[in-house]
Amino acid sequence: MNINRVACVGAGLIGQGWATLFSSKGLDVVLQDVSEKILEKATRGVRSNLMFLETNALIEPGGAEAALKRIKLSLSIGEAVSYADYVQESVPDDYDFKKKVFREMDVNAPHHAILASSSSGLLMTEIQKVTANPQRCVLVHPVLPVYLIPLVEVVGGEQTSLETATIACDFLKKLGKTPALLKREVSGYIVNRLQAALLREAIDLVDKGVANAEDIDRAFCMGIGLRDPIIGPFLRIHLAGGGVEEFIKNYSQSYHHRWKTMETWTSIPSSAAKKIVRGVKEMEVVRKKSLEEIQQWRDQMLVKLMKVIREQ
Ligand SMILES: NC(=O)c1ccc[n+]([C@@H]2O[C@H](COP(=O)([O-])OP(=O)(O)OC[C@H]3O[C@@H](n4cnc5c(N)ncnc54)[C@H](O)[C@@H]3O)[C@@H](O)[C@H]2O)c1
Structure with a gap:
């Protein structure tokens, strides 16, 4: 599956890190959060991350501005995910937040889209219960700073399909990450x-x-x-x-x-x-x-x- 368009739901520390990584690798990104003020702060954060990558020759000269142009901002989850091939959720680590957001992502994302959560310890088995398409939901846990540290843990829930986990791992590898696919779900992963x-x-x-x-x-x-x-x-x-x-x-x-x-x-x-x-x-x-x-x-x-x- 080709993944060209991604949505980052939640634009805090981790959402900014994902937006930095995705945009620096040439993907079109929609970065979503709940207020204009948060999105302005997030844009400053992503710009600073991208400038860091450029200053350290991790992206080519001019790459930071080019990457920023690939990022669109949105206040609506429905709008942010509506054209996405891959959605990375990074809202607070709480089942109520995650479930509300996953329900909305599942209703609005195209049928082929993968829905990934950045959670640091929650179980996908619990989160995916609220979706109509639980097979496409998977945990993709990054390590700070998201745009520098290679490891990402990929953890399926009881209803996650092997195809979803495999597509997520392949996608992450193409971005230069090192995915570790866990054999079994456990709180906090490895x-x-x-x-x-x-x-x-x-x-x-x-x-x-x-x-x-x-x-x-x-x-x-x-x-x-x-x-x-x-x-x-x-x-x-x-x-x-x-x-x-x-x-x-x-x-x-x-x-x-x-x-x-x-x-x-x-x-x-x-x-x-x-x-x-x-x-x-x-x-x-x-x-x-x-x-x-x-x-x-x-x-x-x-x-x-x-x-x-x-x-x-
Ligand atoms: N901070 C870390 O070291 C770290 C590392 C790996 C994974 N994580 C995980 O990543 C996730 C995000 O963590 P963070 O540190 O970025 O938190 P954060 O508090 O910095 O950011 C969370 C963002 O989610 C937004 N948000 C809340 N409700 C929302 C909604 N309904 N729709 C859209 N956005 C909403 C908030 O406004 C905020 O900007 C958590 O699940 C966390 O466990 C964190």
């Missing part, structure tokens, strides 16, 4: 489950006074984070133990002690919330730079890192 496990432990270390937020970020970035762009957790244990069987034999007991002493809470304790808010605000980079400046610095570093990885 990326956010791994992040959730790490985050709970990081928060607990602050709460228990083992280290402050800045020290933990430093330990991550200068330690496991530096190595993790190259190898994942399984290749790590294979290398760490002189082979995965040796690792399981030699390290199971020490991991048992770690896991036994780890927290299992499912909501951030209020004592911990206060400490991490204070800890983040005390970080040197947070005191010295605005959110936008930190984001730009992160993206500059990412571009350099990805260049090195691509060259290998």
Whole structure:
């Protein structure tokens, strides 16, 4: 199936990221949200993203202005999706929001169009229940920043057809993304489950006074984070133990002690919330730079890192 026209429903951080990616790859985009003011802000965000790509030679000179011209704005979901081959929804992560929007997208999009959700953890099985064509609905979860990080998780619900998931993966590959099609639906998919496990432990270390937020970020970035762009957790244990069987034999007991002493809470304790808010605000980079400046610095570093990885 040829996908030339896309609609982005919801123009917040993620909607802007998708509009940046799609328009920079030559697709016609309709970007939709609920007010003129939000759409004006979103246009500024997309322009800034596109200029970043152009400045870093990730799109050709003049590519940012050309891409912006391919983006139309709309205040109506019905209008935005009416000619789309592919719709990417990015409204708040709440079943009520998603269901209302998916119902409207399904009524108004052409019959062949794929309807994708950016949700970070909700299940498509639940969202697609409100549509008349659930087979064409699929989760396509990006990783921030959408226009730089290659991975996208593709997760079907119980009624999603294999054809829909396959078309979505093929489309994403053509855009230069690396789709990971999950075999089974689970809340948070792969990326956010791994992040959730790490985050709970990081928060607990602050709460228990083992280290402050800045020290933990430093330990991550200068330690496991530096190595993790190259190898994942399984290749790590294979290398760490002189082979995965040796690792399981030699390290199971020490991991048992770690896991036994780890927290299992499912909501951030209020004592911990206060400490991490204070800890983040005390970080040197947070005191010295605005959110936008930190984001730009992160993206500059990412571009350099990805260049090195691509060259290998
Ligand atoms: N922020 C992240 O790190 C991240 C990463 C991956 C996926 N996601 C997922 O992407 C989705 C969007 O997240 P975000 O961070 O962009 O949120 P956001 O709050 O920045 O943007 C949501 C946008 O949806 C709009 N909206 C609300 N109701 C709408 C409606 N009825 N029609 C059209 N637009 C409507 C809002 O006005 C807002 O502009 C969520 O499902 C989130 O879980 C977020």
